[in-house]
Amino acid sequence: MCLALPARVEELLDAENAIVNLGGVRRNISLALVDAIAVGDYVIVHVGFALQKLDEEEAARTLALFAELGQAQGGAPEAGAQ
Amino acid sequence: MKYVDEFRDGRLASQLAASIAREADPSRSYRLMEFCGGHTHAISRHGLADLLPGNVRMIHGPGCPVCVLPIGRIDQAIRLALERQVLLCTYADTLRVPASGRLSLLKVKARGADVRMVYSIAEALGLAQRHPQRQVVFLAIGFETTTPPTAVAVKQARALKLKNFSVLCNHVLTPAAMHAILDTPSGTRLDGFVGPAHVSTVIGSRPYEPFARDYRKPVVIAGFEPLDVMQAILMLIRQINAGCARVENEFIRAVTPDGNRKAQALMDEVFELRDHFEWRGLGTIAHSALKPRPAYAAHDAEARFGLEYRPVSDSKACECGAILRGEKRPAQCGIFGTVCTPDNPIGSCMVSAEGACAAHYNYGRFREPSTGTHAPALEDSA
Ligand code: SF4
Numbered sequence: 001m002c003l004a005l006p007a008r009v010e011e012l013l014d015a016e017n018a019i020v021n022l023g024g025v026r027r028n029i030s031l032a033l034v035d036a037i038a039v040g041d042y043v044i045v046h047v048g049f050a051l052q053k054l055d056e057e058e059a060a061r062t063l064a065l066f067a068e069l070g071q072a073q074g075g076a077p078e079a080g081a082q
Numbered sequence: 083m084k085y086v087d088e089f090r091d092g093r094l095a096s097q098l099a100a101s102i103a104r105e106a107d108p109s110r111s112y113r114l115m116e117f118c119g120g121h122t123h124a125i126s127r128h129g130l131a132d133l134l135p136g137n138v139r140m141i142h143g144p145g146c147p148v149c150v151l152p153i154g155r156i157d158q159a160i161r162l163a164l165e166r167q168v169l170l171c172t173y174a175d176t177l178r179v180p181a182s183g184r185l186s187l188l189k190v191k192a193r194g195a196d197v198r199m200v201y202s203i204a205e206a207l208g209l210a211q212r213h214p215q216r217q218v219v220f221l222a223i224g225f226e227t228t229t230p231p232t233a234v235a236v237k238q239a240r241a242l243k244l245k246n247f248s249v250l251c252n253h254v255l256t257p258a259a260m261h262a263i264l265d266t267p268s269g270t271r272l273d274g275f276v277g278p279a280h281v282s283t284v285i286g287s288r289p290y291e292p293f294a295r296d297y298r299k300p301v302v303i304a305g306f307e308p309l310d311v312m313q314a315i316l317m318l319i320r321q322i323n324a325g326c327a328r329v330e331n332e333f334i335r336a337v338t339p340d341g342n343r344k345a346q347a348l349m350d351e352v353f354e355l356r357d358h359f360e361w362r363g364l365g366t367i368a369h370s371a372l373k374p375r376p377a378y379a380a381h382d383a384e385a386r387f388g389l390e391y392r393p394v395s396d397s398k399a400c401e402c403g404a405i406l407r408g409e410k411r412p413a414q415c416g417i418f419g420t421v422c423t424p425d426n427p428i429g430s431c432m433v434s435a436e437g438a439c440a441a442h443y444n445y446g447r448f449r450e451p452s453t454g455t456h457a458p459a460l461e462d463s464a
Contacts, residue, residue, distance in 0.1 A: 006085040023083045030204060032234045033345045042085060044283055044336055047173065047224075048202025049231040051345070052283035052336050059085060059335035066094050066309055069101065 006054050007045045009037055020045060085335075089307030090128070098312035099133040106319050111137040113271055114318055115408055117260060118278035119146030119436025120306050126441035128308040138315065141270065141408040142438040144259050144364060145278055147224040148175045149406060149430045149437045152362045153394040155252050156181035158384075159221045162250070163187070163195040166387060169213065171206035172221035173228075174199045175434035180427060182394050187221075203235040210239070210247035219383045221250045226284045229253040229372065230345035233352040236374060236381045250383040251373050254359065256281045257289045258370035262361075263407060264297050270408045274318040276311065277303035279333050286341025290329045298327040305333040352378055360393055362430055363406030400429035405438050412442040419443055 007020035007027070016032045022045060030049045031037050043050035106112060116122055122142045125131055131140055144150050156179050163170040170187070177188040177199055191197035196216075200206050203220055210218035222232045232249060239247040256278060263269060277290055282303045290301040300321040304314030314332045321328060331337050352374060359371030374382040383389065396402060400422070401415035412418050412431070422428040424440050431439040 005083070008084070023086075030202075030231070030234065033230050033342060033348070035344060044280060046227050046280055047231050048204055049234070051227060051230070051280060052342050054085060055335050062310075062313075062332070062335060063088055066091070066098075066313070069094070069097055 005045055006042045009039055009041045009043060012037070012039060018050075020050075086307060089305065089309045091309060095128075095130075095133065095308050095312055098309065098316060102133075102138065102312070102316050102319060103135045105316065105323065106135050106138055107323060108135075108137060111139065112319060112322060113139050113141055113273050114276060114315060115141045115143045115263070115272050115274075116276040116311070117143035117145040117256065118276075118281065119149065119434065119438075120279060121276055121304065121311060122146065122438055123436045123441050124306050124308060124311055126445040129445070130308055130311055133312070134315065138319070140276075140315075141272065142405065142411075142441075143275075143408060144263070144361070144406040145225065145256065145281070146431070146434060146436040146438070147228070147254070148179055148434040149402065150254065150259070150361045150363060151176070151179060151223055151252060151430065152360045153181050153396065154360065154392050155250075156187065157394060158389050158391065159187060159219070159250055160185055160190050160195075162219055162383065162387060162389070163190055163197055164193075166217070167196070168217040168219045168387075169196045169198065169209060170219050170221060171198045171200045171203075171209065173201075173223065176221055176223055178427060178433045179430050180397070180433075203231050207235050207238060207244075207247060210244050211242070214246060217246050217248070219248050219250055219387075221252070223252045225254055225256050225278070225281050226349070227280045229349050229353070230284060230342070233345075233348040236352050236378055237348070239381050240378060245380070248381045248383040248386045249374065250389075251353070253353065253372045254361065255370050255372070256285065257292075258367055259361065259364060260290075260293060262364045262367045262370070264293070264299065266407060272299060272408065273322050274300040274302070274327075276314050276318070277301045277329075279304060279306045279310075279336070282331075282333065282337040282341065284342050284345050287329050287331050287337055287339050288341075294327040294329050300327045300330070302330045303333050303337050305336070351375075360391075361406075362396065363403035397428055402429040402431045402439075405431055412439040415439070 007022040011019040034050045042054040162168045206220040293299045302314040302317045304310045353372035354375045355369045356371045358368045360366045379385040404410035427433045431437040
């Protein structure tokens with residue numbers, strides 16, 4: 001039950017409620033724990049509440065770090081996990 | 083799914099595994115605890131332990147809320163449902179936790195008690211509004227991730243002047259459990275922690291600083307996806323090799339040093355520290371759990387129904403206690419996978435997908451013992 005997923009905010013219902021898209025499923029969630037959320041933002045959803053806004057720039061930075069690592073090593077070692 | 087699939091890339095995971103293998107010093111061993119059940123689940127599901135060299139061992143921690151709930155607490159909820167005929171709501175996993183007398187909330191539901199599974203505490207609040215003649219009790223469990231939603235619901239209940247909604251509060255605190263593990267004199271040796279993902283979105287990275295400063299244990303907060311966990315392991319190994327102990331944050335896309343201040347303020351407004359609380363496996367720990375403040379006593383099920391806590395010892399055969407302390411692995415329990423299975427859990431660690439026994443049963447038991455070869459275990463992005 002600790003699993004929580006990033007979901008895209010599709011529609012703001014009122015100041016404290018929104019509809020998110022959670023892997024294709026639309027779900028009502030509460031925004032009572034977060035501030036200044038806009039349509040298109042990604043939020044971490046847990047037990048029906050947005051816990052935190054996902055920082056898309058930081059996400060891109062973390063992915064870039066992984067990509068760099070991939071290039072530095074010049075491809076996968078023999079036992080690739082595909 | 084965006085922000086999920088990119089963090090499950092199998093090729094990059096192999097590269098991270100290669101870096102770990104290259105940087106891990108073969109002359110020593112690394113014992114790293116993933117505190118959180120969400121990480122335990124990710125490590126088992128994606129076979130990450132098999133991507134690690136043999137001298138890098140992941141040790142499951144107590145961060146699975148269902149697992150650390152002692153029998154006596156479930157018994158309280160069962161008594162409320164059976165003897166006080168309340169409408170008892172809780173999160174799904176809690177229904178199957180074994181309680182006294184071979185009961186569980188699911189079994190008392192089958193006997194006719196009104197027990198309902200909800201996805202969110204907001205549903206329980208809605209039931210109270212629709213059934214003013216019934217007492218609705220929400221059995222609240224969890225660490226700092228589920229606590230803020232409970233605070234919101236309790237505040238709403240008071241604002242709506244609901245006379246029939248209360249919370250049986252079992253919210254527990256992550257740093258207190260980490261202290262308890264490190265303070266066990268005979269405890270297992272740990273070289274560092276993979277810090278929880280979503281707990282940290284709420285509390286931030288600062289509360290882990292005492293573990294680095296006072297206990298000299300590095301902590302790297304990690305997201306839940308396989309690449310996050312592998313990267314955090316690499317960061318831990320680098321700190322250990324360099325003789326450092328710092329708090330680092332791999333899950334920077336959702337965790338800040340201060341965390342979610344709004345959620346913290348709500349928790350602080352509604353809850354106060356309990357003097358002590360019994361945890362399964364870790365025993366009674368001072369200042370490790372929360373209860374509603376006196377101002378919210380009308381919505382505190384323990385106060386409203388005059389509930390007492392009676393401790394009950396676990397099944398003798400069950401090794402959950404040692405597993406939650408990181409001292410044993412699931413396969414070292416004599417009834418793992420035979421008498422105790424996810425369909426018929428004897429201990430709490432076999433109940434939830436984040437429990438060490440259930441995770442190991444569902445994904446890992448055919449690989450035991452792990453020799454640390456590069457088994458290609460990452461699944462394709464779903
Ligand atoms: S296998 Fe079952 S009985 Fe054994 S430790 Fe795990 S949960 Fe407890």
